[in-house]
Amino acid sequence: MSTFSRPIIENILSLPGLDADAIKQSANLILDATHPRLCGRFDLCFMPQIAVLDLAAEQMITRLSQRSADEVLANAYDDGCRAILATADNSLxxxxxxxxxxxxxxxxxxxxxxIPPHVQDQLRDAQVKQTVIHGVMMDVFGVGVLVTGESGLGKSELALELLSRGHVLVADDAPLxxxxxxxxxxAICPPVLQDFLEIRGLGLLNIAKMYGQTKIRHQKRLDLNLHLVKATKSVLANIDRIITQQDKLETLGLSVPxxxxxxxxxxxLSVIVEAAVRxxxxxxxxxxxxEDIGQRQLQSQGQGLQ
Structure with missing residues (x-):
């Protein structure tokens, strides 16, 4: 099953008035988030994986013989269609x-x-570019923070300390x-990694069971990248004490500070991370x-000349 399958299916199952048989059969629904068209109108020329059947599509199908209608569905399956959503416009x-x-x-x-517009947006959002970045994703003061750095620098230990200070784990090791x-x-936590944090010497920790579900979320917007580096003399010499130009993490054609x-x-480090986020x-x-300190210096110089 694709990484995005379960969130997509949950969005479908949250639709108002969905019939009981559909909910029961959803356990067999498997979707592929890499499909070129995840959700859209039932279209014989470019069949989406989740096809929304409007009144025009119903009228087209009802004009066909039963055999032809079956052929349409068989071809739809061959083209990658795995789910059909009928609306209130369609007759029972x-x-x-x-x-x-x-x-x-x-x-x-x-x-x-x-089928509310925001649900259609959520379904379309799953059809995206994606990559895996090695690191730990946290929610710190409501800001999505990706902690990266070489192996052995203590990313997971930092995450554990941030958890103890009231922050929230999104994904350890390999956030999508x-x-x-x-x-x-x-940033999305792959299902197999959800709730877990690996700490050297302790092994796998189930954060949800240890700290409660409020310390876990499985998805968060990426706002800020904090990259851990060993504090060698050369590293310290090249780090500006006053940062005038912001570095960027660039991925998938977008960037974050x-x-x-x-x-x-x-x-x-946990206090430093909190300060960085604030x-x-x-x-x-x-x-x-x-700019603030520059204005203060100008004001101080002006007062000295008086």
């Missing part, structure tokens, strides 16, 4: 006939009283980064500390 009698034919060809079918249709980067965090004995939120709201 037509839907019952459609459901019987869909079962014959292994296509899931459901009928909803309404996807570009949504809204041109944002989204990136900060290098030196790792050395005595540096409290500062990021201030800057995002329009505050610039460099």
């Amino acid at each position: 009698g037509f839907y019952e006939q459609l459901k019987s034919s869909c079962q014959k060809y292994g296509i899931w079918s459901g009928r909803s009283s309404a 980064i996807s570009r949504t249709t809204r041109n944002t980067l989204e 990136k900060l290098a965090i030196p790792v050395a004995p005595g540096r409290n 500062n990021f939120r201030l800057q995002r709201s329009g505050y610039d500390p460099i």
Whole structure:
């Protein structure tokens, strides 16, 4: 099953008025997020994986003989269609006939009283570019923070410390980064890794069971990249004490701010991460500390000349 299958299916099952048979059969529904067209109108020329059947499509199918209608569904399956959503515009009698034919060809079918636009957006959002970035994804003060760095620098240990300070784990080790249709980067925890954090010496920890479900979320927008680096002399010499130009993490054609965090004995990384996130939120709201201190210096010089 594709990584995105379960969230997509959950969106479908949340539709209002979905019939009980459709919910029961959803366990057999498997979707592929790499399909070139995930969700859309029932289209014989370019069949989506999740086809929304409007009144025009119903009228087209009802004009066909039963044999021809069956051939349409067989061809739809061959073209990658795995689910058909009927709407309130479709007659109940037509839907019952459609459901019987869909079962014959292994296509899931459901009928909803309404398919809200935001659900259609959520379905389309799953059809995105995606990549895996080695690191730990956290929700810190509501900001999506991806902690990256060489193996052995303590990324997972830092995540554990942040958890103890009230923050939330999204994904350990290998978060999936996807570009949504809204041109944002989204970090998603693969199902097999959900709830778990690996700590050297302790092994796998089930964070949901140890700290509660409130300390876990499986998806979060990526806002900030904090990159851990060993605090060698050369690294420290090349890090600006006053950062005037922001580095960027670039992936999938988009970018987010990136900060290098030196790792050395005595540096409290969890407190540093919290400070970095608070500062990021201030800057995002329009505050610039460099500009602020520059204005103070100008004011001080002006007062000295008086």
